[in-house]
Amino acid sequence: MNDVTRLPAAEPTGRIGIVHLGLGAFHRAHQAVYLERYRQRSGDGTWGVSSANLRGGVALVDALRDADYHYHVAEYADRDHVTLREIGVIEEALFTGRDPSGQWGRDLEALLTRVASPETRIVTLTVTEKGYFLSPAEVSLLRDDPLIAHDIAYPQAPRSAPGILVEALARRRSAGVPPFTVLCCDNMPNNGQRTRAAVVQLAACRDGELAAWIEREVAFPCSMVDRIVPAMTKADFARLAELGVDDPNAVVGEAFSQWVVEDDFPLGRPAWEAEGVEMVADVAPFETMKLRMLNGSHSLLAYLGALDDIETVFDAVSRDDLVALLHRYMLREAAPTLAMPAGTDLEGYAEQLLYRFANDSLRHRLQQIAMDGSQKLPQRWLHGALARLEAGGEVPCIALGFAAWIRYTAGRDLHGNVHAIDDPLADTFALLHEAHGEDHQSLVLAFLELDAVVPPALAKHAGFAAEVVSAYRCLTTHGLDAALARLDVPT
Numbered sequence: 054m055n056d057v058t059r060l061p062a063a064e065p066t067g068r069i070g071i072v073h074l075g076l077g078a079f080h081r082a083h084q085a086v087y088l089e090r091y092r093q094r095s096g097d098g099t100w101g102v103s104s105a106n107l108r109g110g111v112a113l114v115d116a117l118r119d120a121d122y123h124y125h126v127a128e129y130a131d132r133d134h135v136t137l138r139e140i141g142v143i144e145e146a147l148f149t150g151r152d153p154s155g156q157w158g159r160d161l162e163a164l165l166t167r168v169a170s171p172e173t174r175i176v177t178l179t180v181t182e183k184g185y186f187l188s189p190a191e192v193s194l195l196r197d198d199p200l201i202a203h204d205i206a207y208p209q210a211p212r213s214a215p216g217i218l219v220e221a222l223a224r225r226r227s228a229g230v231p232p233f234t235v236l237c238c239d240n241m242p243n244n245g246q247r248t249r250a251a252v253v254q255l256a257a258c259r260d261g262e263l264a265a266w267i268e269r270e271v272a273f274p275c276s277m278v279d280r281i282v283p284a285m286t287k288a289d290f291a292r293l294a295e296l297g298v299d300d301p302n303a304v305v306g307e308a309f310s311q312w313v314v315e316d317d318f319p320l321g322r323p324a325w326e327a328e329g330v331e332m333v334a335d336v337a338p339f340e341t342m343k344l345r346m347l348n349g350s351h352s353l354l355a356y357l358g359a360l361d362d363i364e365t366v367f368d369a370v371s372r373d374d375l376v377a378l379l380h381r382y383m384l385r386e387a388a389p390t391l392a393m394p395a396g397t398d399l400e401g402y403a404e405q406l407l408y409r410f411a412n413d414s415l416r417h418r419l420q421q422i423a424m425d426g427s428q429k430l431p432q433r434w435l436h437g438a439l440a441r442l443e444a445g446g447e448v449p450c451i452a453l454g455f456a457a458w459i460r461y462t463a464g465r466d467l468h469g470n471v472h473a474i475d476d477p478l479a480d481t482f483a484l485l486h487e488a489h490g491e492d493h494q495s496l497v498l499a500f501l502e503l504d505a506v507v508p509p510a511l512a513k514h515a516g517f518a519a520e521v522v523s524a525y526r527c528l529t530t531h532g533l534d535a536a537l538a539r540l541d542v543p544t
Contacts, residue, residue: 056133056134057136057137057296058135058136058137059137059139060136060139061139062089062123062139062140062141062142063089063092063093063098063141063142064141065101065122066098066144067101068098068099068101068144068172069101069102069103069144069167069172069173070099070100070101070173070174070175071100071101071102071103071174071175071176071177072102072103072104072105072164072167072168072173072175072176072177072233073085073102073103073104073105073176073177073178073179074105074107074178074179074214074217075104075105075106075107075178075181075184075214076105076106076109076113076114076117076146077106077109078282078285079179079278079280079282080104080238081124081126081140081143081302081304082126082282082305082306083238083278083280083282083306083310084177084179084238084278084312085102085104085140085142085143086126086138086140087312087328087329088102088323089142091323091324091325091327091328094327094328095323095327100142101145102142102143102144102145103144103145103146103147103164103167103173104143104145104146104147105147105148105149105160105164106146106147106148106149107149107150107184107212107213107214107217108150108180108184109150110150111148111150111152111159113146113302114146114147114148114160115148116301116302117143117146117302118146120300120302122141122143122144122145122146123139123140123141124139124300125137125138125140125293125298125300125302125303126138126140126303126304126305126306127289127292127293127296127298127303127304127305127306128306128308129305129306129307129308129412129414130307130308130412130414131412131413131414132414134308135296135414136308137296137298145167147160147163147164147167148160149161149164149212149217150212157212158210158212161210164217165217165221165224168217168218168233169221169224169225169228171230171231173233174233174234174318174320174322175233175234175236175318175320175322176233176234176235176236177236177237177238178214178235178237178238178239178248179238179239179278180214181239181425181428182239182240182241182425182428182429183425183477184213184214185215185241185247185248185251186198186200186201186213187247188505189427189428189430189431189432189506190504190505190506190507190508190509192247192250194215194250194251194254200212200213200216201213201215201216201255203216204216204255205255205258208259213255215248215251215252215255216255218235218252219252219255219256219259219263219267222252222256222263222267222271223256223259223260223263226263226266231319231320232267232270232271232272233271233320234272234273234317234318234319234320234322235248235252235271235273236273236274236276236314237273237275238276238278239278240343240344240429241432242337242340242341242344242436243337243340244275244276244340245273245274245276245315245336246273246275249267249268249271249273252271252273253267253268272317272319274314274315274316274317274318274336275314275315275340276312276313276336276340277311277313277314277339277343278311279309279310279311279312279343279347280306280307280309280310280311281307281309281366281409281412281417282304282305282306282307283305283306283415283416283417283421284418284421285303285304285305286416288416289305289416290303293305305415307409307412307414307415309409312325312329312330312331313330313331313333313336313339314330314331314332314333314336315332315333315334315335315336316332316333316334338391338393338394338397341390341391342391342397342399342402344432344433345390345391345433345434346383346388346391346399346402346403346406347406348429348433349382349383349387349433349434349437350379350382350383350406350410351366352422352423352426352429352430352433352454352458353378353379353450353453353454353457354366354369354370354379354410354419354422355419355420355422355423356423356426356457356458356460356461357369357378357453357454357457357533358375359419359420359423359461359466360457360460360461360466360467360528360533361466361467361468361532361533362466362467362468362470364418365415365417365419366410366415366417366422367410367411367412367413367415367416367417369410370407370411371411374534374537374542375537376407377542378450378537378540378542379406380403381450381540381542382450382451383399383406384399384403385446386438386441386446386447386448386450386451387437388400388403389441389444389446390437390440390441390444420472423461423475424475425475425476425477426458426461426462427476427478427505427506428476428477430455430458430506431506431507431508434451434454434455435506435507435508437451438511439508439510439511439514442514442516442517443510448517448520449524449539449540450540452517452520452521452523452524453524453528453536453539453540455500455521455524456497456521456522456524456528456536457524457528457536459497459521460525460528460529461474462474462476462479462482462486463486464483464486467528467529467532467533478505485499493522493526493529494522496525497518497521497522497525498518498522501518501521523539524536524539
């Protein structure tokens with residue numbers, strides 16, 4: 054390592070103004086970093102964070118407590134240039150999931166008390182798309198999901214993120230305390246509006262007046278977040294050890310970071326803009342750009358690359374054919390569907406993304422990106438594909454990607470290697486593959502009929518269906534190189 058910048062954490066203050074749901078790597082490497090930088094530069098210690106793990110293991114929470122809530126973020130510009138940042142802005146860590154003994158909610162009451170407290174002015178979330186329990190295509194609450202069914206039956210002992218928000222807001226309403234702002238930081242279109250939909254629909258199952266109050270009084274600003282934060286590996290910890298860092302809670306990410314937030318915080322907020330956060334009136338154009346160009350490209354690499362036994366994003370973009378595919382997808386299928394502010398350089402954005410993907414210091418595994426495809430693909434590919442087709446365009450890259458996703462859900466790659474399917478609809482996928490076997494056309498049409506995933510108008514588009522069937526046959530029968538050659542992508 055030629056260039057290492059080391060930045061210590063600011064002193065803790067014990068003052069908590071933000072509660073975060075979803076104590077994962079992305080939160081610790083993104084939002085917490087912005088807040089740490091803000092605390093150090095401004096001296097404002099009122100915005101400490103209480104962060105709760107809802108679904109992950111209890112071990113991370115206990116490890117953070119043992120470390121006095123300090124951990125490190127290694128920000129790699131490339132393999133030879135890293136900023137090693139110590140983070141101390143998390144003042145409390147809680148666990149509300151199921152522990153190894155099978156018990157739920159160890160710190161649930163502490164979390165609810167914290168969120169209901171007048172000192173809590175903002176609640177932020179990174180619980181992944183499936184953590185909102187919404188149908189991806191229709192934005193309707195999945196009331197039959199076991200966690201949501203539990204929260205409807207036992208609203209004062211919630212297990213889901215929407216359930217926790219509803220109970221905390223109910224407590225504040227009863228106490229006459231103004232509601233906190235709810236800031237979603239997950240990769241969903243209109244993420245604030247979708248979060249509002251989940252919370253209001255769940256509240257309506259409990260109390261219509263509570264639901265109406267939430268709809269009327271609670272701010273749900275949208276946001277767009279961007280930073281590549283791969284899952285930690287043994288190699289990452291070994292690299293940190295070479296820098297003298299022995300930290301089981303450490304996180305590795307790229308140097309690039311972006312946060313765009315709608316400025317709607319009735320109880321106040323940190324002066325994030327001083328740290329480069331873009332506070333805007335409308336996040337939607339930036340959000341859609343990132344979902345379709347960055348996240349959509351990631352998904353293309355994930356399913357096509359994983360099927361050909363490619364391990365990481367860096368490995369994938371080391372192939373000229375896959376880089377050419379991403380160029381074509383971003384500029385000819387994704388970019389034409391975007392309505393951006395004047396002066397936005399989408400070609401420059403595409404080149405910047407390819408540069409970031411080629412960061413050789415990150416080991417961003419394609420299998421990690423491939424998780425939860427049923428929740429991600431509507432906003433990354435399918436709504437854009439429908440818009441492009443309705444405008445008279447073509448979407449062969451998306452059709453190939455969708456075909457690769459269907460093949461990926463069979464649980465084995467093109468070389469026969471088995472992989473796990475981590476998706477809320479995994480059981481449905483298994484049934485479809487069993488029912489249709491090697492009948493490619495009927496299998497593709499069955500997947501297109503998954504109305505929880507595919508917009509109905511796209512499912513009925515005969516041209517798109519035919520393109521997916523053709524791509525699936527070529528990919529399955531002849532492999533990735535042949536499938537790319539069909540698109541005139543150089544191999």
